[in-house]
Amino acid sequence: MSEQQSIVTEDPALVRERIIKQMTGELQLSLKQVRTTVDLLDEGNTIPFIARYRKEMTGELDENQLRSIEERMQYLRNLEDRKQEVLRLIEEQGKLTDELRGQIVQAVKLQEVEDLYRPYRQKRKTRASIAKERGLEPLADWLLSQPRSGSVEAEAAKFVDEARGVESAEAALQGAMDIIAESAADDAKVRAWVRRYTTDHGIVVTEAKDSSAESVYEMYYAYQEPVKRLPPHRTLAINRGEREDVLKVSLTVPVERIHEFMARQLIRGESVTKSYLLAVVEDAYKRLIAPSIEREVRNELTEKAEEHAIQIFAENLRNLLLQAPIKGKVVLGVDPAYRTGCKLAVVDDTGKMLEIAVTYPTPPNNKVAEAEKKFLELIDKYDIELIVIGNGTASRETEQFVADVIRKVKGRELKYLIVSEAGASVYSASKIAQDEFPTLDVAERSAISIARRLQDPLAELVKIDPKAIGVGQYQHDVVQKRLEESLKAVVESAVNHVGVDLNTASPSLLSYVSGINATLAKNIVKFREENGKFISRQQLSKVPRLGPKAFEQCVGFMRIAEGTNPLDNTPIHPESYKTVDALFKELRLELAALGSKELKDKLQALEPEAVAAQLGVGVPTLRDIMDSLQRPGRDPREELPLPIFHTDVLKIEDLVPGMELQGTVRNVIDFGAFIDIGVKNDGLVHISQLADKFVKHPMDVVSVGDTVTVWVLGVDLKKGRVSLTMKKPQ
Missing domain, CATH: 1.10.10.650 (RuvA domain 2-like)
Structure with a gap:
């Protein structure tokens, strides 16, 4: 070497x-x-x-x-x-x-x-590099030597050389000072101190480029806030206003302390060059350090704000994906519209599409009687129990129509729900949707997606780019690659937390399972189509290109409801099946007792630490095994509250201050939470109204999907805004 x-x-x-x-x-x-x-x-x-x-x-x-x-x-x-x-x-x-x-x-x-x-670092041409080319480094060294006597002008005159571009003593002196300024500005210790001081004492100042123009950024037309207190959502709002050429943004900082610090690094005491070195300090800071440090500090603010926004989006997304599924219901999905009509999709309790139709109950067509007849026909034909309406264009007119239809249905309990259709149009136009429903148009696919996202939110929403689901803040203002990585990790976490049914899961859902990529997901579905349903997890090893490592990583997250081995319908990994056999022998039970009360009673009587030592397995693994044996086929989402269903319409005009309502949390952001209370626009509970105690962040109190009790604080009919509180009125 x-x-x-x-x-x-x-x-x-x-x-x-x-x-x-x-x-x-x-x-x-x-x-x-x-x-x-x-x-x-x-x-x-x-x-x-x-x-x-x-x-x-x-x-x-x-x-x-x-x-x-x-x-x-x-x-x-x-x-x-x-x-x-x-x-x-x-x-x-x-x-x-x-x-x-x-x-x-x-x-x-x-x-x-x-x-x-x-x-x-190799620099492009600078004033200092030009001065060095002109031979002025010795003069810079002389200035830095800080002699106590002599003439600065006389020393500088020695370097006058018109052939090299140094035409006067003043020019020589300026060039030498430029060399020192660049050196001072490049000092790592100085930069670190100035960066820290700017972060601690700097103030972000914003002003309007045109103060007479109306915009959503008006609160920032004459605004300032200390760097260290600027919250993430304001950082991103200011950045966007600057990017859209509405705002001018600057960073101010007290310069005296900075000049003093830099002078202490450069100047040793009294000398004939002191005044020149003090001028160098001011120039180095103003021309070379301040602009780059301002960029670095603002970049750091932005990075932290983006990371925070991504965390908020990720947490909201996870809670949305893990909302309770509505199982065992035949659902009618409605994609509302005006001119083109409401697309209808009936899906059975497994999500299979049964029938597609279109009606025109909304303006400008107003074919209410004809639409009503079609709705009642479908409700009766398929024994429909739930109607799901997308919250897009014409949703409230469609909701009124559906509520009127429900009143005419006798002899069965029929309810409706409005769901967010964020991302439904993205899915409908995607290759995934085209492959799934090649003969349908985009609106018909959208109606199916709206119905299915109530039946199994996770299975349906994984088909959509997470960014399009609409539960974030400023998600379009952050680094998209980082956002995609974070959201992919959230979806992966949610899918593996729940597990997937190996015999019904779509390629989209399978692709998020641990160890499975898009190619393997398609191979699994193709193998299933060619060979029939999986009856054993071991069959996964026969799927083309699914090797031993991928099998090890994915198999514990796959479920087979009616397979040859009942353990295949649990989160227990096949590598632990021998441990389970040994445990059942110890309990003197057959595997058929899986999920029984007898097994549950015997397991609860065990001491996990002692049994783990006896079976040669870790205590955490044994605890997981015992939990899984008591509840085979369990979906962890089933323990969550169901959404709020409706039979009649609530209008914004019906709301009065103090009215108590039940609502569902749709989105959580830095300054509060948006609650669906059944009117056209979600109401806002400001962070100050979330609890009687101090709330550091709304996520400490509420999550997407939560069912909450709220009271109306105020209603702005003109803007269609509702302010709510979660503090019970006295």
Whole structure:
């Protein structure tokens, strides 16, 4: 190994260990937990698989902790790669000292590495580089030597050289000062201090480019707020206003303290060059440091705001996906419209499409009697129990029509529900929908999707790009790649939390199962179509291209309701089937007792720690096995509250302050929650109205899908806005 390589290259094992130790401190986890998790991830295990089936190895880390390790590990590995690249580039210039190498190796943020590299980065032509080409570095060195006597002008006159472009002593002096200014601006210590000071004491100031223009940004036409107190949603709103050329945004900071700090780094005492060096400090800050630090601070604000917005979207999405399914009901889905009519889709209790129709009960056609006849015919023919209406155009007129129809239905309980149709049009025009219903038009597919998203929200919503589901804030203003990664992880987590029916799951649903990609998902469905229903999980190993690793990762999340082995309808992994057999022998029961009261009673009488030792299995795994044996085929969503069904219409004109209502949380954002109370627009419960105590964030109180009791605070009929409270009136 050459000397140059020995300076730059570091043993990968040492780098890996340093990363693991750093994460241990940052995430406040044990060294064993972090090291084991990194090993499992590097071996190709998915997070849902590790969280569910490797609890003993990780010390029962949950999915959020595992994802934190995965994300931090990726960041730190990228950081190490950048360190090695920077070390190599500086070494190639012959300027890599032991001290600098140590600083780079010990850096814990990418920004620190970039600050250290900044003086050595190849720059485009600058005032300082031109001055160096003109031979003015010796004059800069003389100024920095800070002599106590002598003439600055006389010293500068020695460097006048018209052939090199230095036409006067003043020009020579300016060039030397430019060299010093760039050097001061590139100092890593100075930049770190100024960045920190700007973050702590800076103020974001916004003003209108045209204060007479009306816009949604009017509150920011003359606005200012300290950097460290600017909340994420305001950061993103200001950014959007600036991007749309409505706002001018700047960052102001008290400069005196900055000048004093920089002067202390540069000036040692009284000298004939002191006044020139003080001028250098002001120039270095104003021309070179302030613009770039402002960009960096605003970029950091934006990154934090985007990360926060993504977290809000992800949490809302998870709660939406995990809403309780409505099982065993034949449903009539309605995609409302005016001119083109309401598309109807009847789906059976498994989601299979039974009939498609179109009616015209809304303006301008107003064929109410004809539409009513069709609705009543379908209700009677298919014994429909629920009508689901999309909340798009003409939804409220359609709702009134449906409520009138329900009053005419005798001898059965019939209710309706309005659901968010966000993303239904995206799905309807997608290749997934075309493959599923090639002979239907987009509106007919949309009606089917609206009906199905009540029956099984998860199975239907996974077919839609998560960004189109509409439960976020400023989701179009964040880095789309990061948003997609985060939302994909949420969908993956939700799908694996619930598990999928191997014999009914769509390719879209299967593609989110641990270890399964889109190709394998299609292969599973094709195998099912060619060979009939799966009767055993082991058959998965016969699916083309589904190898041993993919089988290990996915099989525990697959369910077979009526297979040859009843354990295949539980979350128990086949690798634990022998443990289950041993447990049943210990209990003196047959596998047929699965889910029985006798089994439940015997399991509850056991001491898991003692039995785990006897069976040679970890206690967390045994607890999961015992829980699964008591409730085979259990859907964790069934324990959640059902949505609120209606039989009659509530209009905004019916609302009066103090009225008590039941509602469903549709969206949770930083400043409150939007509640569906059955009127055209969702009502807003401001964060200050969520509880009688201080609420740090609305998500601490409510989640998407929650059923809540609210009281009307105020109604703005002109704007169609309803303000609500969750504080019970005195």
